[in-house]
Amino acid sequence: MDIDEEKIDAAVLALLRLTLHDERRAWKGFDWNAMERLHRKGMISDPASKAKSVVLTDEGLCQAEELFRVLFARIE
Template sequence: MDYDKEKVDEIVLALLWLTTFNEKSETRAWKGQSWEHLNRLYEKGFIGNPKSKAKSVIVTEEGEKRSKALFDQYFGMENAN
């Protein structure tokens, strides 16, 4: 299936915001998305390597900022009708 991979990556990163939490000194998010999308986010530097036995992934500082911004952009209350 053909689709806009960049836009899907943005939505996946935005949705990761919903599952972020702090553990020790790291921000993490639950790995509930496809490996394909998580791997692309890893390659872009937004998350740590998702290929581990952990059920969550480290979210980089840049990834955390971008994730929140995208969540606000796509799902923020100012977008509600």
């Protein structure tokens, strides 16, 4: 199966929104490769640290909010 990593990254970024705390920190319990790609794209801080969470950048936070709405909000 050919996997679209862009879609995976979008879903992971949206799901990081679920674990937000301290305004922009999120638990980093997702696929390591996806987290590294999000870091390279400038969406999150470096996941290769001892911290149990990452910090979403301004752009990452905005995109996470938008993707969360697009992927998970009910359409009424």
